[in-house]
Amino acid sequence: MRAFRALLHIEAATLMRDKATLTFTFLFPVLFILVFGFLMRDTGGANSAHLGLFVPAGVSTQALDTALSQAGSITVTRYDNREDLAAALSAHKVNFGLVWNGEKLDFIYDPTQVQDNYTFQELAQGIASAFNLRNQGLSPVVEASTVDVGRKEASNWFNLVVPGILAFSILATGLLAVSGHITAMKERRLLDRLVVTPMRPVALLAAIATVRVAVVYVSTLVTLWVATAILHLTFSVNWFYYSVFVIIATLGMMGLGTVIAIFVRKPSSAGHLASILTMVMMFLSGIYFPIEIMPSYLRAVAAALPLTYMAGAMRFATGVTDMSLLRFWAITVGLLALAAILFPFLAHYVVRADRS
Numbered sequence: 001m002r003a004f005r006a007l008l009h010i011e012a013a014t015l016m017r018d019k020a021t022l023t024f025t026f027l028f029p030v031l032f033i034l035v036f037g038f039l040m041r042d043t044g045g046a047n048s049a050h051l052g053l054f055v056p057a058g059v060s061t062q063a064l065d066t067a068l069s070q071a072g073s074i075t076v077t078r079y080d081n082r083e084d085l086a087a088a089l090s091a092h093k094v095n096f097g098l099v100w101n102g103e104k105l106d107f108i109y110d111p112t113q114v115q116d117n118y119t120f121q122e123l124a125q126g127i128a129s130a131f132n133l134r135n136q137g138l139s140p141v142v143e144a145s146t147v148d149v150g151r152k153e154a155s156n157w158f159n160l161v162v163p164g165i166l167a168f169s170i171l172a173t174g175l176l177a178v179s180g181h182i183t184a185m186k187e188r189r190l191l192d193r194l195v196v197t198p199m200r201p202v203a204l205l206a207a208i209a210t211v212r213v214a215v216v217y218v219s220t221l222v223t224l225w226v227a228t229a230i231l232h233l234t235f236s237v238n239w240f241y242y243s244v245f246v247i248i249a250t251l252g253m254m255g256l257g258t259v260i261a262i263f264v265r266k267p268s269s270a271g272h273l274a275s276i277l278t279m280v281m282m283f284l285s286g287i288y289f290p291i292e293i294m295p296s297y298l299r300a301v302a303a304a305l306p307l308t309y310m311a312g313a314m315r316f317a318t319g320v321t322d323m324s325l326l327r328f329w330a331i332t333v334g335l336l337a338l339a340a341i342l343f344p345f346l347a348h349y350v351v352r353a354d355r356s
Helices: 002-017 019-040 062-069 082-090 116-135 157-187 190-195 201-229 239-263 267-284 296-303 306-317 325-350
Strands: 050-054 075-079 096-100 105-109
Touching: 002 201, 019 157, 019 201, 050 082, 062 116, 075 082, 082 096, 082 105, 096 116, 105 116, 157 201, 157 239, 157 267, 157 306, 201 239, 239 267, 239 306, 239 325, 267 296, 267 306, 306 325
Parallel strands: 050 075, 050 096
Antiparallel strands: 096 105
């Protein structure tokens, strides 16, 4: 136990002096949250859609006004002519435009709003359908109401992204803890000095794992706090599920980093390989781009990536999406099994002297 405490103190002091690792662990996910949050946090929904409307003088708008009032929370701004409406759309003062000349509805979109236009087109279809009924003096046969399936907090697209970034942070830190840190210790002959002492490899691994788990846990809390305090996002975190998953996922990713540490000898090469793998997984695991819009072959790749399941479990633990408890615990136990299987390889093949 005394040896473990000494190793724990050394590992913590070493990590505190490693400015690059601390910056990557704490600052990188926060920067992602802030940059993407301020740029894209209002995408993926039409809760604040702004419609520009032009109707020539003398044209009746009674049916159109009724249809617009039933279209949800849309702000309508009227313009005196079509040119003013087009200018407002180009200046991003409105999200999309509508012209009613008494005979047909013309919807106008800004081609630069590539992602949001899908939402506005759906709104336009709803407005057109309601208008056609009202214009014929008819009413809908049935009244439709919106029922949220899942968590209320998932109404904002960026609420889905934040837990994915937390999962990505766990992945990156876990991989680099082994592939980068231990490989660097090998290159600097620090392990050679340690393994000739009575120290058992498991004590060193336990010290590294303890420090990394603590750092990752605090890092995810800081990132989550930034999302809620600065970007005003809402989460319903189940702290038991959250804590268990963060700890086990970090250990699982450290186990996965063993594979890199076994086959790559130089710390710079190991770090580069780990960074490439994490970046590839970030873009293919549904963190920023929904897996559903990917081609079938990329969806198959996503289904084989651990980050895909980590992001889903983290979204469940933070109260963003629903997931069966069986699936959540299956993912968590799978990550624990990954650590249990690969950590012995780490102790036997990596934490030893004179690896050539």
